Amino acid sequence: xxxxxHIVLIQFKPEVTTEQIEVFFSLIKGLENSIPGLVDYxxxxxxxPEGFNRGFTHGFIMTFKDSxxxxxxxxxxxxxAAAETMIxxxxxxxxxxxxx
Numbered sequence: 001x002x003x004x005x006h007i008v009l010i011q012f013k014p015e016v017t018t019e020q021i022e023v024f025f026s027l028i029k030g031l032e033n034s035i036p037g038l039v040d041y042x043x044x045x046x047x048x049p050e051g052f053n054r055g056f057t058h059g060f061i062m063t064f065k066d067s068x069x070x071x072x073x074x075x076x077x078x079x080x081a082a083a084e085t086m087i088x089x090x091x092x093x094x095x096x097x098x099x100x
Contacts, residue, residue, distance in 0.1 A: 031073075038069065067099070
């Protein structure tokens, strides 16, 4: 079985505060101990001098032990509850998964 990476790039709405962004990332980090098969999480603000971020200011990566764990995350009640809180803060986002 292969691991799966789940990458999310985020552009917050202009009115979103630093505190709201901190809560956003706390909610995501909180999933780390609740989602079976989620083996790693990291995230933070864009920090490259290249400037190729196209307006995306933050991002995170989750590593799942396999596609089944990733699929379970998508439908997990805690993920759905966190998404309901987080989605209204987003101007734009992109999610991209791949097998490693």
